[in-house]
Amino acid sequence: MKRSKWKLDRKADFLCRVGKMLEEGYSLSKCLEVYALYQNDHIRANIEMIIVRLKGGDSFHDVLADFHFPGDILSYLYMSEQRDFATGISASGQLMKTRSEWQKRLRSTLAYPIFLFWMTAIMLFVVGKYLLPQFNTLYQTLDVPLPFISKFFMELVRFMPAIVVGVIVLSIAFYLSTLVKNKPSSAVQKMIIYSKVPFVHLFIPLYLTHHTSLHLGLLLQSGLSIAEAFSLLTKQSHFVFFQEEASRVSLSLMRGEKLEGLFDHTSLYVPEFKEILMHGQVSGNLGRELILYGEVVGERFEELVKKGFMILQPVSFVGVGLVVMLMFMSILMPMFYYLQNI
DSSP, X not given: OOGGGSOHHHHHHHHHHHHHHHHTTOOHHHHHHHHHHTSOHHHHHHHHHHHHHXXXXXXXXXXXXXXXXXXXXXXXXXXXXXXXXXXXXXXXXXXXXXXXXXXXXXXXXXXXXXXXXXXXXXXXXXXXIIIHHXXXXXXXXXXXXXXXXXHHHHHHHHHHHHHHHHHHHHHHHHHHHHHHHHTTSOHHHHHHHHTTSTTHHHHHHHHHHHHHHHHHHXXXXXXXXXXXXXXXXXTXXXXXXXXHHHHHHHHHHHTTOOTGGGGXXXXXXXXXXXXXXXXXXHHTOHHHHHXXXXXXXXXXXXXXXXXXXXXXXXXXXXXXXHHHHHHHHHHHHHHHHHHHTO
């Protein structure tokens, strides 16, 4: 059985439809049986295995973990199984559907620039390897000195293979050193490191605040106390960051510290998150306010991703255009110089 055939968008559709059927009163086994009826052979085989595992006593989130569902989604499903299962599955499906749309948009945004980069790389190789040397011989015969840009371009093409290999080797070495260095680190420490990376630091606080608000809000809305909610979060192991953060918060709450103060001095959350926690506790409706705030932060995250897509494509086009312009200038400038001196 090839579980890789179960793509992200189909996993999202699976959760959305199963959640909808659960909300309409179907049992989970009946939902899975109905859903499997109109799926292809690979997905049907996956559903059948899920049914067998569930009948064997495995929990829903543990079974889906073997089918490589994202860790944050599995954590959300774990929370949902404790309280509002149907709503939690539907919400998880919507999160995955949004993520799938982002991935598709990213692929479509990058497809044309990547094609242009490959074509430009081929043009650079052909021009630098065959065309420019011929022009160089011609200009030497005519006693025309090559301008700096032509010399620079020829040297760049000549050393390009070594540059590419060097960049790849350095990238691999940097990745391996980072992996070895951070291997003993906790998930929270890794997130702190990632939050210091340029551009990435814009996304991480929104992402973590979004999921923390939804997870905590779901548990509080179901009737748990704040201490009970964080205690339950420590028991899930699919999203290690939440587990470690929940342990930190639980210990701090036991020492009598205020909840909002635990999210004050950190770069991992949106600054106003602590204000939402304060206001929700005062109003006595913290669970609902966290869910609403999580949806707002999710919309901000989506807008930021959209802006990134809008910037990425024009920047790539400009980069390709500059390279092409440099290539033609390196060929034509000596010719213009020669014509001016006739």
